[in-house]
Amino acid sequence: MTSTLPAWFTARQESAKARYESIPTPKRGDEQWRFANIKQLKFEGLSGVVKDTDTSEIIARSTGLQSPAAKFVFLNDEVISTASSLPENVICLPLAEALEKYSELVEAHFMKQETRLGSAKYAALHQASVKNGLFVHVPDGVEVEGSIEIHHWLSGETTVFPHTLIVTGKSSEVRVIEIFRSTDDTTPGLSIAYKDLYAGPNSGLDYIAIQELNEVSRMIAIKETSTDRDARSKSFILNTGASWARNESLSRLEAPGAHSDMLSVSIPDHEQEYDQRTFQHHVSPNTNSDLLYKNTLYGHSKTVFSGLISVDEKAHHTDAYQTCRNLFMSDDCEANSMPGLEINADQVACSHGSTSAQIADEEIFYLQARGIAPDQARQLIARGYSVEAVMRLKNEETEALILKFIDEKFARIATAGS
Amino acid sequence: MSFQDTDSAVLDAETKDAIDVDRTKGDFKFPENHKFDAGWGLTSATVDYISDVKDDPDWVREFRHKALAVFESKKTPTNWATTDLDNIDFDKIRYYLSDGQKPKRSWDEVPPEVLETFERLGIPQQERAFLAGVEAQYDSEATYSNMKEELSKQGVIFVTSAEGLKEHEEIFRPYFGKVIPTGDNKYSALNSAVFSGGSFIYIPKGVKLKQPLQAYFRINSESFGQFERTLIIADEGSEVMYMEGCTAPKFETATLHSAVVELVALKGAKIQYVTVQNWSSNVFNLVTKRGLAMEDAEVRWIDCNIGSRLTMKYPGVIMKGERARGEVISIALANTGQHQDTGAKMIHAANNTTSNVVSKSISVGEGRSTYRGQVHIPKHLKGCKNNTECDALLINSSSRTDTYPAITVKGNQHATQHEASVSQVSEEMLFYMQQRGLNQGQAMSLAVNGFINDLVREFPMEYSVELKRLIDLEMEGSVG
Numbered sequence: 088m089t090s091t092l093p094a095w096f097t098a099r100q101e102s103a104k105a106r107y108e109s110i111p112t113p114k115r116g117d118e119q120w121r122f123a124n125i126k127q128l129k130f131e132g133l134s135g136v137v138k139d140t141d142t143s144e145i146i147a148r149s150t151g152l153q154s155p156a157a158k159f160v161f162l163n164d165e166v167i168s169t170a171s172s173l174p175e176n177v178i179c180l181p182l183a184e185a186l187e188k189y190s191e192l193v194e195a196h197f198m199k200q201e202t203r204l205g206s207a208k209y210a211a212l213h214q215a216s217v218k219n220g221l222f223v224h225v226p227d228g229v230e231v232e233g234s235i236e237i238h239h240w241l242s243g244e245t246t247v248f249p250h251t252l253i254v255t256g257k258s259s260e261v262r263v264i265e266i267f268r269s270t271d272d273t274t275p276g277l278s279i280a281y282k283d284l285y286a287g288p289n290s291g292l293d294y295i296a297i298q299e300l301n302e303v304s305r306m307i308a309i310k311e312t313s314t315d316r317d318a319r320s321k322s323f324i325l326n327t328g329a330s331w332a333r334n335e336s337l338s339r340l341e342a343p344g345a346h347s348d349m350l351s352v353s354i355p356d357h358e359q360e361y362d363q364r365t366f367q368h369h370v371s372p373n374t375n376s377d378l379l380y381k382n383t384l385y386g387h388s389k390t391v392f393s394g395l396i397s398v399d400e401k402a403h404h405t406d407a408y409q410t411c412r413n414l415f416m417s418d419d420c421e422a423n424s425m426p427g428l429e430i431n432a433d434q435v436a437c438s439h440g441s442t443s444a445q446i447a448d449e450e451i452f453y454l455q456a457r458g459i460a461p462d463q464a465r466q467l468i469a470r471g472y473s474v475e476a477v478m479r480l481k482n483e484e485t486e487a488l489i490l491k492f493i494d495e496k497f498a499r500i501a502t503a504g505s
Numbered sequence: 506m507s508f509q510d511t512d513s514a515v516l517d518a519e520t521k522d523a524i525d526v527d528r529t530k531g532d533f534k535f536p537e538n539h540k541f542d543a544g545w546g547l548t549s550a551t552v553d554y555i556s557d558v559k560d561d562p563d564w565v566r567e568f569r570h571k572a573l574a575v576f577e578s579k580k581t582p583t584n585w586a587t588t589d590l591d592n593i594d595f596d597k598i599r600y601y602l603s604d605g606q607k608p609k610r611s612w613d614e615v616p617p618e619v620l621e622t623f624e625r626l627g628i629p630q631q632e633r634a635f636l637a638g639v640e641a642q643y644d645s646e647a648t649y650s651n652m653k654e655e656l657s658k659q660g661v662i663f664v665t666s667a668e669g670l671k672e673h674e675e676i677f678r679p680y681f682g683k684v685i686p687t688g689d690n691k692y693s694a695l696n697s698a699v700f701s702g703g704s705f706i707y708i709p710k711g712v713k714l715k716q717p718l719q720a721y722f723r724i725n726s727e728s729f730g731q732f733e734r735t736l737i738i739a740d741e742g743s744e745v746m747y748m749e750g751c752t753a754p755k756f757e758t759a760t761l762h763s764a765v766v767e768l769v770a771l772k773g774a775k776i777q778y779v780t781v782q783n784w785s786s787n788v789f790n791l792v793t794k795r796g797l798a799m800e801d802a803e804v805r806w807i808d809c810n811i812g813s814r815l816t817m818k819y820p821g822v823i824m825k826g827e828r829a830r831g832e833v834i835s836i837a838l839a840n841t842g843q844h845q846d847t848g849a850k851m852i853h854a855a856n857n858t859t860s861n862v863v864s865k866s867i868s869v870g871e872g873r874s875t876y877r878g879q880v881h882i883p884k885h886l887k888g889c890k891n892n893t894e895c896d897a898l899l900i901n902s903s904s905r906t907d908t909y910p911a912i913t914v915k916g917n918q919h920a921t922q923h924e925a926s927v928s929q930v931s932e933e934m935l936f937y938m939q940q941r942g943l944n945q946g947q948a949m950s951l952a953v954n955g956f957i958n959d960l961v962r963e964f965p966m967e968y969s970v971e972l973k974r975l976i977d978l979e980m981e982g983s984v985g
Contacts, residue, residue, distance in 0.1 A: 117584075118585050400903070418918070419884065422913070423911065426910060428908040428925060429907045430905065430906045433929045435927060436927070438925060439923075440922070442920075442923070444921070
């Protein structure tokens, strides 16, 4: 990184490095890593060899929405393409550039929260190592039309630390879509990503992460969402790639009227493992949160869901819901669910539900009677099952993009005959 | 006036009164009269003392010593449980107190103050009214143990655990410590080292007990730990219902109760185990309970926790035979100064096994209730089903409730569902009842009883009446 980094930033990186070294590696028996595959945290194996990659080819492969409001392409945390038709007063810059031009604004929001869902060590590593990412700041009253689209490509046996910091001002609106991919199917890489999302008063912030790394790469994604008075934050995670992905999503409802939607669709196959930990933190009264995670498991795959709704002492009149559903498509998959509640206030309506089951023979029979082959029938039902969470985004263009990735995954599963 | 807005300080005083009213029944004590006292603290000498007094066979003495080593090596599980556990000072507890008498077969032979204790608790009356047999434990040992004569003729065994391990070793030993191994957790290891009292029950093939057997556990001494050990074996096709009750006077210092209960239901057998726990609010109640259900067998835990300072209890069922069934029905009431940390463990280990967990908790004042559950369905099985429901009711604005389930399902031939909800009594409901002439307290009591009514019906009739009364008393004064 260039020498123009602000002093506060280099100081924070140094203390983060010390923190990374002092925090012990998670071990078996740690409650936050219950059911987790601790072996996945051995990162030493990567050679660090980065291949020469044809950037123009990567840019050409970075397809997403028809016409995004802005589009950034990163290759191993380096910007290789930018395009923007955003209103002038919206700041949307690579983090390295934002640190130079808007140092104070970045400092005010950069990694302020304590990581409490198990990966504090890796959050520290991210902070110590982060080089780039995207900084989005939407001023008061500005509603961004369309979506900001970010492509992150991972190339070679290396580790990347993409950072995303989004801040929305009063009564503003923005949607950011991030897509994580590998440049080839065979090189193992590691991505330790961190997302800082701040939804200001009465604003709307939609954040979508599509994770389609190759099936030998790993990812840790930590997300901290803060939702202010009357604001609406919506986050969506799609997992189709990676050999192992750990998502830690914390959503804080800071002031009355705040609303947070937390959505996810995961479709693991083969030996893929998705480990998702969530925390719905109701700090203030009259807030609500709604979580829906849907997993469809093929092959020998495994999922872990650990969710907690936490209602603080004075946070009366909280509405909080949490649902995790697992659909089993093979005999060898495994789902672990730990849906939790911690309620310290009354006058609340909270519930959680978790189910796991397979498709009933009657349902397949019904579709077969209408001329649809059993394999196709299963796929159709699994797709419809995932769509329920996607539709909650209520934006056709975004939904279509996510469904494209979902359909591609189903197509891969169908051709592999899993 | 809205009950949620009630000043919590006023409310606490009133809640306290409610507890005191309730506790008078069990809150009395007699002077201690012990011939045998293992003294304070726990060392291998304590274990030897207990073994000497009880004249243990060598294999039991060895079992105790091994368990003591396990207990000392295990950490207090505060990585997931409450740090209140750190407040137990194992050096300030007495581990064995008894008068050295064998349990009596007739109430007439029981020492007068002990008889008066159980008379006041209503045990002899209940025995005459509806029980098939009673064991009454006073501190470390059973003081009375009797069963209807016709049952012994049928081959039913109902004795203390000490008698069981000596007189019936051939049935007792193969199952003892097998359902709950010593190292299961720190407190099961503690119990294995110093256990005394509790029941051993054997129901022969095909015998179906029409009336329940009952055990009553009474703590009379201060700074004392009660460690009873119960083993129930229901042979093929037999049925039994076992009920346990417990009380202790309220002391300033902490009292520890750490039991281990093992149930074995052989092919086609049914065991129902009913607990109404009403310890005084200085008791740490750390209990390990688990049942083994073989082919077509059924184990049901019906559990009600009203008393104690901290209860940690997660009755479990290991469904080892095909079509075995496990069930936990649980009611918990946590008042100010109490933490009811209860739940269930369902381990599916055979095809087509089904389990059901229904848990309802009520938190009053500053009380805290926690549900912790585990459901495990391994990969090689087919057709396993689990249903879990847990509902929590919060009465006051400083009441707390937590839910921490963990469900593991492998393979696609199973179905599980888990649901939990948290709610409070709606103002409309209270208003409606008040309009019909009930005062606010009565309305609240009625609403709470309605909340748990479907579970209370699972208890034997004599208990469900008692339970409703207890809950009424606990709720008294909790609303302004």
